[in-house]
Amino acid sequence: MRNVTLIGLALAATSLTSLPAAAQQAGTMSVQEELAQMRAEMAALSGRVATLEGELEQTKAELEQERARNAQLTQPAAPVAVAVAPAAEPGAEIEFKGAPEISADGGWSFKPRGRIQADAGFISAPDSTGAADGFGSNLRRARIGMQGDIPGGFGYKFEVDFAGDQVTLADAILTYEGKGVDISIGQHNNFQSLEELTSSLHTSFIERAAFTDAFGFERRLGISVEFGVGDVSVQAGAFSDNISDLPGKEHSFDGRVVYAPKFGDGQLHLGASVHYADTDSNNVRYRQRPLVNFTSERFVNTGNLAAESEFGYGAEAAFISGRFHVAGEAFWQNVDRPGALADPTFFGGYAEAGVFLTSGDSRGYKGGTFNRIKPASPVGEGGIGAIQFNVRYDHLDLNDAGITGGKQNGYFASLVWTPTDYTRFLVNYGRLEYTDAVLPETSGNRDYSVDVVGVRAQVDF
Template sequence: MTSISRISVLAMAAACGWAMPAQAQDADAAAIQQELAAMRADMARMAARMESLQSQLTEAQAKAAAAEAAAAGAVTVAEATKAEQSKTEVSWKGAPEISGEGGWSFKPRGRLQFDAGFIDAPESIGRPDGFGSEVRRARLGVEGDIPGGFGYKFEMDFAGGGAEIVDAILTYEDDGLTVSAGQHNPFQSLEELTSSRFTSFIERAAFTDAFGFERRVGLSAQYGAGDFLAQAGVFTDHVDSLPNKSFSVDGRAVYMPKLGSTQLHFGGSAHYSELNDAANSIRYRQRPLVHFTSHRFIDTGGFDATTETGYGLEAAAIEGPFHFAAEGFWQNVDRPIGDDPTFFGGYAEAGFFLTGGDTRGYKGGVFDRVKPANPVGEGGIGAIQVNLRYDFLDLTDAGIVGGTQNGYALSLVWTPTDYTRFLLNYARMDYDDALYPANGTDRDYAVDVLGARAQVDF
């Protein structure tokens, strides 16, 4: 019988008036005391247990509150991380371009051009011809923006088994003004300033290479407003030719209005260079259209010179699938002894897209990327373009007989996607006063050239 049951029995007995002997009463009182003591002990244990449970409950509540706070903190961190990630954007322009908060951006860039073809020259000149091939360009670099209006571009070319710096530029842009410092192109010729990724033939017009147009280390500025663009800079020499004391001043102005749907282009350039290197000599020469041959059929040979002064004129038009371009450039050379020669080069070309909706790209005073209206991979065949060109170069004047070229060229260009191109070129080069005589004395003959290129860029 439990303590509570016993107490209940005793209480009921007392209520009913049962009479107990004194001895029995004493015994029962002792028993009651024991039962009460046992009850107090049980109650004490229960109180201790309740206190322990209360402590555990308080601890559990504290842990739950901490877990809830931690969860809230994790959500806050996740939200902050998500907000930070939302400030970084990735777009696709042939390669991923990453843009961050404040004006940062980064994009890898590059191009691969593989050329192959045939040269057919008179056997009697004693120069090997036939099949040739090369990796024309294998470039890899980066470009991007820096907060504050600054930008950068660095690119190297690994063609030919070596490594050569192509572009290494720091720029600053502000409301139409662009200032550039480092190795970049002086402002000579629409053909020269148009990227090799977007030219209509596998090589540029002959005068651009013959007159030594190339990237040089310098400081330049250009300003564009509406249809007008002005460019000028001071340059030394190509980074691989430094140090030397030669320098040049170059400038170019372009007017590029739109007449209805027709994009027009009119430009002019000027070049002045002091030749202060140790040799103090100069040489003009040119290959027959393709680059994979080392033979130049017209060549002035080296001669002493102190300065170069050049002037160029440009004109172009784009109307739907049709485009036209023409340039002329006069290069005058001051010699310490003898008359000063003036050499001339120029070209005229016309092109037409055979595929509907395609046109030649144009941006910022130069030809730009062709973007097929119906590219391969999206149900189309890409853009197909044909081009005709007359390419003239005269390296004979003032007693210097470097020869004359009359070139007639045809190109077929297939652009499957925005970033891939295939070019097939044929040219017939008529030479007068060529460097290599045929049959011992004949320096007037023709050379036929067939060249092809596969290209990808990003």
């Protein structure tokens, strides 16, 4: 636009300079001479215009070159090949599995762990028994701890429980993983029962089957070995007492064998266990609460029995197929009493079945026990989590050889909602029918029923 204006000014200037000259010569020049002069001036003007047009085209070309240079300056620089040395191996890596798990060079790892289980509910017992009933609640478990690996195939697990206004040691284990053999030293579970070895995080009901508590299954200080071949695994160990009861002279031996083959998508579990304990205290006591832990009432109780040893043995079976599962156990506990006293054998067992009401969900299984439920459509990812319904018949018989500890028959139902891998909510109902209960009614009747409702909120990491 600036060059077009210059051309116009040039033309105007040429016309103005030529007009006075033409006027001065008009009187003395002929018409032919005037026309010739005008032609010459027009020719000069045409040349001037041609020159200006050339300058305009040159200016346009320069502008296009300038635009091209500006465009190149605004474009990202072309990648430059630079030789980069291979990155050094990182000193530590962090993964998230419910909590941060830190792994370092050389076989080190560290992961915090913990759980919170808060329970509440109601118990309804006959008034004339004098049993404490009504509403109850407690913090069932509040654990914090750590676990990890140590170079050389070693590992550790340590966990403390703060529930019940006191601090108790749950697990304190040093482990070693060899070729097909695992060794554990410290306070850990004995090898008694599928139900007992399944973590409380993954059970179908708020509490485990009655016989597991009644017969005193608990963690003890000891050493154990586990090894497996194909679908068969064998566990055995020697133990003293629970660490809270030390020092003590009681010692026990436990063993368990599990056969767990796959059948297509189905998982079969068959197992058997044996237990022997030499009692240092010279007495044992077997008793049990009605389904929930927030009551201290026991309607079945042998009281203290003089005993030199106890010998138990059990059988277990389970099957998982898609959303369905079934499980059952039986356990016999024999007491060797001193002198001529008769030796009673007490019995406990259960049978349960469960189904997931949500598509794609199934009960977890790993290492000879039930494991974590992982919802196919968890909350937070567009789903509602996993919803499971379970029923169970639970039996405990503490009557034998002149001992009247009572019989407890439990009919239970549970609804379990697992919104995410690490959260669960449970609602349980139980009707417990007693024969020879240790708390009689005022009429002397010892055969009656107790109703229980329990709920739990749970989170772990």
